[in-house]
Amino acid sequence: MESSKEEVPQWHNLVAGAVAGAGSRLATAPLDLVRIRWQLEKTVTYPRPTIFQALSTIVQNEGGVSALFRGSVAATYLWVGYSMVQFTVYGRIRTWFESQDDQTNPHPTLVSFCSGGSAGVVATLLTYPFDVCRTIFAARGVALQPLEGKSRTFAPPKTLYEFAFSLYHKRGIRAFYAGYSPAIVQIMPYMGLNFCIYEKLTQGDKGVAKSGLAGSLSGAISKVAVYPIDTVKKRLQAQAVFGATGDHYEGMVDCFTKMLKKEGPTSFYRGLVPSVAKTAIATSLTFSLYRGTKNILEDFHKTN
Numbered sequence: 615m616e617s618s619k620e621e622v623p624q625w626h627n628l629v630a631g632a633v634a635g636a637g638s639r640l641a642t643a644p645l646d647l648v649r650i651r652w653q654l655e656k657t658v659t660y661p662r663p664t665i666f667q668a669l670s671t672i673v674q675n676e677g678g679v680s681a682l683f684r685g686s687v688a689a690t691y692l693w694v695g696y697s698m699v700q701f702t703v704y705g706r707i708r709t710w711f712e713s714q715d716d717q718t719n720p721h722p723t724l725v726s727f728c729s730g731g732s733a734g735v736v737a738t739l740l741t742y743p744f745d746v747c748r749t750i751f752a753a754r755g756v757a758l759q760p761l762e763g764k765s766r767t768f769a770p771p772k773t774l775y776e777f778a779f780s781l782y783h784k785r786g787i788r789a790f791y792a793g794y795s796p797a798i799v800q801i802m803p804y805m806g807l808n809f810c811i812y813e814k815l816t817q818g819d820k821g822v823a824k825s826g827l828a829g830s831l832s833g834a835i836s837k838v839a840v841y842p843i844d845t846v847k848k849r850l851q852a853q854a855v856f857g858a859t860g861d862h863y864e865g866m867v868d869c870f871t872k873m874l875k876k877e878g879p880t881s882f883y884r885g886l887v888p889s890v891a892k893t894a895i896a897t898s899l900t901f902s903l904y905r906g907t908k909n910i911l912e913d914f915h916k917t918n
Contacts, residue, residue, distance in 0.1 A: 622912055627701040630907035635697030638899040639690050644669055644682040645892035646689070650752040652885030653848045656877070665888050685751025687774055692744035696737045701904060704733035704809065723810055730809025731802040738801045743790040745797070747777050749851040785854060792854030793847040795866045800843035807836035812901060820909060826902035833897025834890050841889065842882035846870055 648668045663671070672681050707729040711720070720728075738745075750771065771777035781789050811832035816824055837844075846869045853863055861876065863869035873881050 622915060624702065624705060626908055626911045626915075627705040628698050629911065630904045631697040631699070631701035632694050633907045634701070634900040634904040635693035635695070636690060637903045638697075638896040639686070639693035641899055642892045642896040643686055643689065645888045645895070646748075647672065647682055647684060647752050649885040649889040649892055650749055650848060652888070653845045654753055654852050655884055658884065665891070668888075685748045688744045688747035688751060688777070692741050692748055695741045695744065697900060697904075699737040699740055700733045700805070703736045704729050707732055723814065726813040727806040727810040731806030733809075734801040734805025735798060738797055739794075742794055742797065743778075746781075746790055746792055746851045746854065747774060749848055750777060750855050753852050753856070781855060789854045793850030793866075796843045796847040796850065799866070800840040800847065804836050804840045807839060808832045808897065811835060820905060822902050822906045822909070825905035826898040829901030830894045830898035833900075834894040837890055837893040838886070841886055842870075844889075845882050845884065846873070849873070 645665070648665055651668070669682060673679055676684075708725060711725045711729065771780055778790075785792075809832075812825075812828045815828035815831065819825075846866055849869050850863055850866070861872045863872065
């Protein structure tokens with residue numbers, strides 16, 4: 615995320631993004647699992663379990679601690695690929711903006727927002743099938759439960775290959791992009807705000823600690839802002855594989871309307887607490903690992 619005046623190789627963004635994506639995914643996988651489970655709930659029982667209770671239940675009932683990392687292969691591919699593309703595209707777009715004439719170059723805040731939002735859209739489109747797969751694996755424990763007295767016969771996939779093979783033959787290639795409309799709608803403001811707030815807080819400071827703190831705040835704020843759209847996306851992704859569990863959603867608007875009418879406005883915020891916690895940690899790690907890796911690569915580049 616350097617200006618065009620600094621002569622550093624663009625592949626630094628690629629490598630630093632991969633490190634950032636892998637590290638943040640490993641640290642936040644259990645919280646991501648709980649968040650997705652709660653987003654897919656059609657009914658809610660009270661009192662609500664705490665995050666710790668939800669994690670404990672999964673460990674006890676679904677095969678031990680390894681169950682907390684269900685779908686980690688797909689999620690790791692998603693996070694690594696997403697971060698690599700995101701930081702690379704962001705760096706290139708921002709460099710292009712900053713290379714323009716000062717009179718035509720927009721405000722730095724707008725540059726960060728547009729660069730971040732555009733990078734998020736590109737990264738989402740290129741890695742979206744892994745996002746669908748991650749959701750399905752995380753939903754295994756939910757999908758096998760009876761719904762309104764009806765037994766379910768469709769068993770969720772157990773491997774990445776089985777997921778891709780069965781989904782393609784049952785639903786076709788379009789199923790790999792189920793829910794992409796809300797995904798694109800949410801990612802532009804989400805990543806735009808994320809990078810915009812991050813750049814504002816760091817002000818070009820290359821310190822790893824400051825990058826981590828700024829990333830945590832920017833991630834939490836931007837996640838709360840777009841969370842309802844993310845919930846709609848998860849519902850459409852699950853429906854693509856498991857079919858309609860109750861209401862059938864024709865698309866983003868139909869899903870939003872039916873959720874609002876039948877489940878109330880709070881349904882859009884199910885799983886918000888683990889999601890914000892996960893996002894704050896993940897974004898903090900993403901930016902700090904990215905910044906730390908970039909610093910190492912830049913130091914090596916300058917001395918060789």
